[in-house]
Amino acid sequence: MQFNDPRPTGGPPVPALALLAAVYPPHLSDLPTPPSTPVRPARPFVTLTYAQSLDGKIAGPGGTQLQLSGPESMRLTHHLRVLHDSILVGVGTVLNDDPQLTARLPSLLPLSQQPRPVILDSSLRTPPTCKLLVNAQRGISHGVTIVHRALSATSEEDEDLRRRAADLERAGARLIPLEPDEHGLLPLSALLSHPHASHLLGRSLMVEGGARIIASCLAAPPPGIVDLVIVTVAPVLVGEDGVSAVAPRKAGQGAPPRLEHVRTELFGQDSVVVVRPVYEGVEGEGGAA
Numbered sequence: 001m002q003f004n005d006p007r008p009t010g011g012p013p014v015p016a017l018a019l020l021a022a023v024y025p026p027h028l029s030d031l032p033t034p035p036s037t038p039v040r041p042a043r044p045f046v047t048l049t050y051a052q053s054l055d056g057k058i059a060g061p062g063g064t065q066l067q068l069s070g071p072e073s074m075r076l077t078h079h080l081r082v083l084h085d086s087i088l089v090g091v092g093t094v095l096n097d098d099p100q101l102t103a104r105l106p107s108l109l110p111l112s113q114q115p116r117p118v119i120l121d122s123s124l125r126t127p128p129t130c131k132l133l134v135n136a137q138r139g140i141s142h143g144v145t146i147v148h149r150a151l152s153a154t155s156e157e158d159e160d161l162r163r164r165a166a167d168l169e170r171a172g173a174r175l176i177p178l179e180p181d182e183h184g185l186l187p188l189s190a191l192l193s194h195p196h197a198s199h200l201l202g203r204s205l206m207v208e209g210g211a212r213i214i215a216s217c218l219a220a221p222p223p224g225i226v227d228l229v230i231v232t233v234a235p236v237l238v239g240e241d242g243v244s245a246v247a248p249r250k251a252g253q254g255a256p257p258r259l260e261h262v263r264t265e266l267f268g269q270d271s272v273v274v275v276r277p278v279y280e281g282v283e284g285e286g287g288a289a
């Protein structure tokens with residue numbers, strides 16, 4: 001299997017590409033593939049990925065954004081962004097980090113190699129001036145999809161949200177309403193099986209966090225929604241006031257799955273751990289099959 005190097009110029013072998021070639025199924029390896037590729041899996045292949053400290057924190061006290069990954073593992077993250085057709089974060093991450101979610105190796109890659117950004121944002125709190133929307137307006141990243149809770153067209157209660165929806169659409173966002181689940185969260189499984197999922201998400205989705213989204217991904221009931229988990233562990237301690245990688249489960253949310261070890265590799269000083277969620281009695285590779 002040959003992984004294409006998305007960088008404009010070649011150079012020495014890239015360790016990140018060797019790892020990806022080893023852990024991803026062959027049909028995802030031929031990059032980039034246009035959205036019109038004829039054979040599609042039932043749902044997109046989902047990678048959950050984030051960087052944490054040795055004491056399990058993904059951010060500092062009060063959510064302070066931390067540079068946890070060293071340059072080598074950060075490069076892996078950017079290769080992952082190229083590999084996936086779409087990339088998802090929660091609105092907590094947008095409000096806190098104002099991320100770009102573009103692939104930069106190290107400079108910005110062309111639009112054809114960028115993942116399509118998706119924000120899970122129940123109450124439309126995404127600022128219309130956030131970098132994700134501004135980058136799309138500038139044509140350096142794809143249009144942003146914002147998934148939110150379905151709004152009433154008439155109720156006074158939703159008036160403010162209807163106004164915010166209009167502001168976000170004016171800023172170029174595509175809005176997708178979903179019915180929240182019993183915990184008031186937008187069900188990721190419903191997004192993956194949405195009639196427009198293949199157009200919005202392509203054949204592969206990279207979920208980058210934050211803590212509540214990670215928890216929801218891992219709490220999804222069998223057969224689960226995550227195909228691969230890739231965690232960068234940086235050799236630093238953040239302390240107990242930091243944000244734990246996996247937010248506490250909501251009452252009634254499912255227990256996390258068993259994880260099967262796939263591979264662990266050093267990237268600079270960071271350990272990158274690749275695992276696969278396993279649900280007893282459920283066969284196959286989910287979206288990858």
Ligand SMILES: NC(=O)C1=CN([C@@H]2O[C@H](COP(=O)(O)OP(=O)(O)OC[C@H]3O[C@@H](n4cnc5c(N)ncnc54)[C@H](O)[C@@H]3O)[C@@H](O)[C@H]2O)C=CC1
Nearest residue numbers: 050051058059063090092093185186209210211212213216
């Ligand atoms: N080190 C790393 O790799 C990363 C760190 N972060 C950090 O994570 C923190 C943000 O995490 P959170 O505050 O937990 O926000 P989050 O990014 O997980 O977003 C959570 C929000 O999304 C909405 N939502 C809608 N449907 C949901 C669902 N099914 N499950 C969960 N949430 C859903 C809710 O409004 C919820 O409050 C920031 O401090 C950021 O710096 C974020 C991404 C990666």
Ligand SMILES: Nc1nc(O)c(N)c(N[C@@H]2O[C@H](COP(=O)(O)O)[C@@H](O)[C@H]2O)n1
Nearest residue numbers: 051066067068069077097099100101102
């Ligand atoms: N891989 C990784 N390592 C870290 O140390 C991080 N802090 C993150 N954070 C994630 O990347 C987003 C920022 O992306 P841009 O650089 O703005 O494109 C941030 O919001 C987290 O999702 N990741």
